[in-house]
Amino acid sequence: MFQNLTRRTFIKRTFGSLLTVLGMGAGGYYYANRIEPSLLEIKQLEIIHERIPSSFNGVKIVQFSDTHLGFQYTLDKFTGLVDTINDLQPDIIVFTGDLMDEPNKYLETNLLAPILKKLHAPLGKYCIYGNHDHGGYGSEIYREIMNTAGFTILLNSAVSVTLADNSFISLLGIDDRMLGRPDITTAIKNVPNNCFKILLSHAPDMADTASSYPIDWQLSGHSHGGQVKLPFIGALVIPPFAKIYQEGHYIVRGGHELNLYVNRGIGTTRLPFRFMAKPELTVFTLKS
Numbered sequence: 232m233f234q235n236l237t238r239r240t241f242i243k244r245t246f247g248s249l250l251t252v253l254g255m256g257a258g259g260y261y262y263a264n265r266i267e268p269s270l271l272e273i274k275q276l277e278i279i280h281e282r283i284p285s286s287f288n289g290v291k292i293v294q295f296s297d298t299h300l301g302f303q304y305t306l307d308k309f310t311g312l313v314d315t316i317n318d319l320q321p322d323i324i325v326f327t328g329d330l331m332d333e334p335n336k337y338l339e340t341n342l343l344a345p346i347l348k349k350l351h352a353p354l355g356k357y358c359i360y361g362n363h364d365h366g367g368y369g370s371e372i373y374r375e376i377m378n379t380a381g382f383t384i385l386l387n388s389a390v391s392v393t394l395a396d397n398s399f400i401s402l403l404g405i406d407d408r409m410l411g412r413p414d415i416t417t418a419i420k421n422v423p424n425n426c427f428k429i430l431l432s433h434a435p436d437m438a439d440t441a442s443s444y445p446i447d448w449q450l451s452g453h454s455h456g457g458q459v460k461l462p463f464i465g466a467l468v469i470p471p472f473a474k475i476y477q478e479g480h481y482i483v484r485g486g487h488e489l490n491l492y493v494n495r496g497i498g499t500t501r502l503p504f505r506f507m508a509k510p511e512l513t514v515f516t517l518k519s
């Protein structure tokens with residue numbers, strides 16, 4: 232506890248002096264600590280692809296990621312986020328990892344499933360593991376919460392999302408790259424060749440591997456969009472496997488053309504600040 236406080240105090244002071252040097256001072260500190268972490272941006276994107284069946288026209292996927300509950304992000308805010316997501320009327324909800332910052336130290340795990348259960352998506356709720364979901368022996372805690380809340384965990388596996396006319400798209404999910412065992416070959420094994428495929432991978436840099444498979448889109452988180460970006464210096468926090476792709480849309484060309492989207496996430500980790508990297512919800516609308 233003492234060590235932790237000392238470390239946080241140190242980080243805050245270091246960051247504080249950095250802002251002072253840049254002439255931003257107390258106002259900048261207050262903004263990055265209190266204001267920007269609460270400025271949710273809702274981004275709207277269209278996914279247009281010839282392999283999307285026409286009956287999927289207008290199907291809405293909402294992605295949220297990296298809530299890191301217990302570090303700076305509170306249950307109150309999380310409850311509000313669930314309402315915001317439901318207001319967007321998603322058909323499919325995907326969570327791309329890092330629910331709690333430290334699952335084994337989080338004291339309110341029993342309150343999470345009832346909140347997540349309120350998320351409503353007629354075509355299903357799907358999730359994958361992030362590094363923090365495995366960290367601190369969290370794997371079982373996370374699995375229990377997500378299953379109870381009605382999420383299907385995609386762990387090197389795939390599901391077909393099927394409409395009444397039997398047309399379908401495929402959702403694949405892999406384990407985390409840092410602390411798990413991601414395996415795209417296993418995930419894609421039983422997926423029909425010619426269907427539209429979306430891969431969920433916590434780590435965005437897996438796109439370089441994924442683009443050698445016939446996968447159309449990859450949705451990721453993990454980077455927090457840099458979380459704290461300073462002019463002329465860039466991002467202060469960039470975790471491994473989010474070094475190449477940090478935020479937004481990319482086209483990655485391996486053996487196949489892969490569209491990658493990197494969501495900036497909701498919460499914070501390591502530093503209780505966001506600067507030039509607002510929290511984000513992404514709404515994807517499918518178009519045939």
Ligand SMILES: [Fe+2]
Pocket residue numbers: 329361362363433452453454470
């Ligand atoms: Fe992560």
